[in-house]
Amino acid sequence: MRRFVRSHATELALLAVIAVICVFLSFATDRFFTLGNAFDLLNTSSVNIIFAVGLLVVLVAGGIDISFAVAASVVQYLTATVLGWVGGGNWIIGVIIAGALGVALGCINAFLIHGFRIISIVATISTFNIFFGLLMFFTGGVSIYNLPDWLTNRVVLFEREMADGSWAEITLPVLIMAICVVATWALITRTTTGRQLYAFGDNPEGARRFGINIGAMQFIAFGWLGLMAGIAGLVQAHYAQEVVPNALYGRELDVLAAVVLGGARLGGGKGSVLGCILGVLLVSITQNGLNLMGVSPFAFKMIVGAIILAAITLSNTSIERLLPFLKSRRVPS
Amino acid sequence: MADQALDGATSRPLLSLRNTNMTFGGVKALKNVSFEVLPGEVHCLAGENGSGKSTLIKVITGVYKPEAGAVIDYDGQSYSNMSPVTAQAGGIQVIWQDLALFPEMTVAENIAFQTVIGRWPRLVNYAEMRRVATNALQRLGVTLDVDLALHHFPIAQRQIVAIARALVGEAKLVFMDEPTASLTQSETDYLLDIVRNLSASGVAVVFVSHRLAEVLEISSRVTVLRDGALVGVYPTKGLTQSRITELMTGKTFDYSVLHRDLSKSPVMLEVEGLSRPGEIQDVSLAVRRGETLGITGLLGAGRTELALTLFGMRKPKSGSVVLDGKPVRFGSNRDAIAAGVAYLSEDRLSLGLIQPQAIADNMVIASLDKILSSGFISSDRKRSLVNRWIRDLGVRIGKQDDAISTLSGGNQQRVAIAKWLATDPKLLILDAPTVGVDVGARAGIFDIVSKLADSGLAIILISDEVPEVYFNADRVLHMAQGRIVGEYAPGATTLQAIEEAVYA
Numbered sequence: 001m002r003r004f005v006r007s008h009a010t011e012l013a014l015l016a017v018i019a020v021i022c023v024f025l026s027f028a029t030d031r032f033f034t035l036g037n038a039f040d041l042l043n044t045s046s047v048n049i050i051f052a053v054g055l056l057v058v059l060v061a062g063g064i065d066i067s068f069a070v071a072a073s074v075v076q077y078l079t080a081t082v083l084g085w086v087g088g089g090n091w092i093i094g095v096i097i098a099g100a101l102g103v104a105l106g107c108i109n110a111f112l113i114h115g116f117r118i119i120s121i122v123a124t125i126s127t128f129n130i131f132f133g134l135l136m137f138f139t140g141g142v143s144i145y146n147l148p149d150w151l152t153n154r155v156v157l158f159e160r161e162m163a164d165g166s167w168a169e170i171t172l173p174v175l176i177m178a179i180c181v182v183a184t185w186a187l188i189t190r191t192t193t194g195r196q197l198y199a200f201g202d203n204p205e206g207a208r209r210f211g212i213n214i215g216a217m218q219f220i221a222f223g224w225l226g227l228m229a230g231i232a233g234l235v236q237a238h239y240a241q242e243v244v245p246n247a248l249y250g251r252e253l254d255v256l257a258a259v260v261l262g263g264a265r266l267g268g269g270k271g272s273v274l275g276c277i278l279g280v281l282l283v284s285i286t287q288n289g290l291n292l293m294g295v296s297p298f299a300f301k302m303i304v305g306a307i308i309l310a311a312i313t314l315s316n317t318s319i320e321r322l323l324p325f326l327k328s329r330r331v332p333s
Numbered sequence: 334m335a336d337q338a339l340d341g342a343t344s345r346p347l348l349s350l351r352n353t354n355m356t357f358g359g360v361k362a363l364k365n366v367s368f369e370v371l372p373g374e375v376h377c378l379a380g381e382n383g384s385g386k387s388t389l390i391k392v393i394t395g396v397y398k399p400e401a402g403a404v405i406d407y408d409g410q411s412y413s414n415m416s417p418v419t420a421q422a423g424g425i426q427v428i429w430q431d432l433a434l435f436p437e438m439t440v441a442e443n444i445a446f447q448t449v450i451g452r453w454p455r456l457v458n459y460a461e462m463r464r465v466a467t468n469a470l471q472r473l474g475v476t477l478d479v480d481l482a483l484h485h486f487p488i489a490q491r492q493i494v495a496i497a498r499a500l501v502g503e504a505k506l507v508f509m510d511e512p513t514a515s516l517t518q519s520e521t522d523y524l525l526d527i528v529r530n531l532s533a534s535g536v537a538v539v540f541v542s543h544r545l546a547e548v549l550e551i552s553s554r555v556t557v558l559r560d561g562a563l564v565g566v567y568p569t570k571g572l573t574q575s576r577i578t579e580l581m582t583g584k585t586f587d588y589s590v591l592h593r594d595l596s597k598s599p600v601m602l603e604v605e606g607l608s609r610p611g612e613i614q615d616v617s618l619a620v621r622r623g624e625t626l627g628i629t630g631l632l633g634a635g636r637t638e639l640a641l642t643l644f645g646m647r648k649p650k651s652g653s654v655v656l657d658g659k660p661v662r663f664g665s666n667r668d669a670i671a672a673g674v675a676y677l678s679e680d681r682l683s684l685g686l687i688q689p690q691a692i693a694d695n696m697v698i699a700s701l702d703k704i705l706s707s708g709f710i711s712s713d714r715k716r717s718l719v720n721r722w723i724r725d726l727g728v729r730i731g732k733q734d735d736a737i738s739t740l741s742g743g744n745q746q747r748v749a750i751a752k753w754l755a756t757d758p759k760l761l762i763l764d765a766p767t768v769g770v771d772v773g774a775r776a777g778i779f780d781i782v783s784k785l786a787d788s789g790l791a792i793i794l795i796s797d798e799v800p801e802v803y804f805n806a807d808r809v810l811h812m813a814q815g816r817i818v819g820e821y822a823p824g825a826t827t828l829q830a831i832e833e834a835v836y837a
Contacts (some may be wrong), residue, residue: 001462003480003481005476006485007482008480090434097747189457190457191455191456191457192448192450192451192454192455192457192459193454194447195438195442195446195449195457196449196450198435198437198438199435199438199446199449202433202435202437202438203433203436203438205431205433206432206433206434207435207436209429209433210433210446210447210450211450212450213415264435269435269436269437269438270437289478324677
């Protein structure tokens with residue numbers, strides 16, 4: 001038990017904060033504690049969770065990426081165009097095209113970082129500008145509305161009529177998100193590659209001495225984030241039913257904050273999929289609650305910022321200090 | 334140990350190197366060196382920094398290729414050079430000084446990390462990892478919670494993990510580079526026991542350490558290198574610390590206690606009943622101008638805590654401090670520096686010096702106000718200040734603008750001392766000033782300390798090596814559990830008596 005608490009301190013702290021907020025919102029609003037709202041939360045958080053687990057892999061490997069959200073916008077445009085060429089396609093073809101394009105963009109980052117030894121924040125700030133600049137230049141800022149029908153049609157996987165006549169629905173993005181989450185979890189915790197990524201992020205020199213292929217690590221990490229970003233881009237286009245070039249601009253910082261909030265360390269070697277999900281959920285639950293309470297949307301950013309600050313302070317404070325009775329007795333060596 | 338050496342004389346060497354030459358950019362790093370290790374022996378490799386120890390290790394582990402003509406016989410095979418792959422496959426393992434561990438990963442993963450290496454991705458077998466790790470720890474006679482992340486463990490146990498990792502690689506020959514540099518005395522004893530277990534189970538250990546007492550305690554033979562050449566191979570039996578030092582440096586050192594008459598010298602620092610719960614208890618002491626007060630004790634005895642309290646970085650709960658006749662109460666170390674207290678940190682690498690920055694910048698960082706000219710840093714003043722200290726302290730450097738990390742430990746320490754002298758201190762606290770400094774260079778540091786004392790500075794010298802304070806301080810205080818438990822005058826008390834009291 002003590003070991004579990006010590007090794008999952010961040011996740012438990014986040015869970016506690018989320019629980020407090022949920023209890024508060026359940027009493028403060030009558031809509032919050034309903035199945036419909038819970039499902040809504042999942043539907044709207046899906047895109048960010050997909051981004052988050054992708055970014056987690058890069059953070060675990062000791063890198064950072066600023067460009068993935070605009071890369072997802074680029075992928076949306078290119079995918080829509082390619083789908084036009086192939087004559088419509090379907091979900092499977094769409095995911096393959098978007099994923100492949102995402103991987104390609106991620107590999108550009110990895111190539112810059114590994115090939116030219118540019119630190120990842122600088123490399124990805126550059127590609128952030130290049131991707132977004134190219135996108136705006138070639139599209140002229142024009143959105144795409146005539147997407148294929150399969151992409152814009154809502155797919156409801158599970159629905160239930162509530163007492164008040166409204167429908168609680170789980171839609172396709174949740175399924176795709178779940179697949180991405182499980183795949184990322186399996187990659188980083190169940191495969192040798194994943195453990196090498198952790199080791200590389202934790203102590204690059206130590207990893208090098210073990211003969212880990214450093215270049216491969218960068219390409220796998222940024223490629224995986226590219227894959228997730230590509231898929232997230234497609235899902236976002238589906239959810240919004242349109243492709244707007246600057247729709248995802250700025251999303252990178254929200255996702256980054258959520259992932260770091262979830263316990264991933266800037267600098268590598270630390271972070272979990274569960275933490276990531278909790279980080280994203282904390283932010284979206286807060287926004288959802290503020291919405292339901294009728295708080296002015298202009299105050300959202302401010303309050304979300306304060307919540308992030310409070311949660312990160314809480315999870316940085318050592319668990320021993322918060323719960324002194326858990327303090328382990330040091331065995332003299 | 335002695336019977337082991339006799340056994341060894343009859344068995345075939347596990348490793349035997351001959352005619353090993355190595356040149357880096359015109360400098361001969363190894364001159365026709367030969368080296369031999371017997372199966373299961375603990376062999377010490379001694380030499381100052383730059384004597385060729387690490388080059389030799391890197392030749393044996395395949396990192397460097399020696400010049401043509403070298404013969405490496407290892408485990409029945411003969412090679413002209415090693416490759417890292419052959420060396421590892423043959424069971425040669427190195428435990429680097431920085432350990433190369435993964436702090437966020439579990440003990441099991443750290444020990445059995447080899448199982449996740451390989452060209453093709455596979456599923457991780459955590460149960461197998463746990464089994465491998467537990468087995469390796471069992472061979473060392475240690476139990477650790479293998480599922481806990483490594484960063485929860487103190488440094489001594491991380492060492493054990495690094496050793497266990499080497500065992501997983503089916504080690505026959507393990508190199509340990511300064512394994513005890515950051516360990517306390519009891520942790521060191523524990524580690525030496527582990528090394529004995531290792532040796533008893535048939536693994537040969539090559540031990541590199543600056544701490545000669547350990548070398549004598551653990552090894553059966555010592556190979557000494559100086560300036561890239563072999564000085565000789567000696568059985569440990571019959572060697573003494575001073576003999577090894579002579580062999581390593583080629584110089585003889587004169588060890589004698591200080592005899593300074595300071596009874597008429599005014600008191601510079603007077604501490605009465607200084608306490609900080611859990612750290613120091615009721616500490617009273619006085620240091621005169623021109624006096625060096627030695628403080629020794631095991632790590633964790635409160636020595637560094639006392640120093641930090643005198644330096645204003647920790648606030649005492651009770652007690653008084655009088656500096657140069659004036660009662661002082663420091664709110665921060667800035668106050669302490671302004672009042673004339675300087676503190677040379679025990680951790681030169683991460684706290685004492687800013688490693689990537691230039692020598693000159695490191696030297697002036699504590700006295701920037703002295704090199705200002707109309708509010709801005711004057712590069713002329715900076716240069717003249719730096720030149721003065723480089724000359725006075727005999728620092729050997731290339732250029733002032735070279736990074737401090739390019740200097741040897743001894744020269745880095747001189748820069749760190751110069752940094753504090755530039756603040757015009759009245760009291761200089763030296764916390765473990767010889768950690769990571771060569772035996773030869775240590776004498777140079779203590780020459781400086783002695784001259785500083787003669788110039789009227791009051792000096793507190795903290796060290797866990799009793800001989801250091803014995804030969805370089807006028808008085809020696811012994812700290813244990815935050816208290817001062819003994820005071821000795823070198824000369825009047827023997828070194829052995831103090832050592833017995835401290836290590837008891």
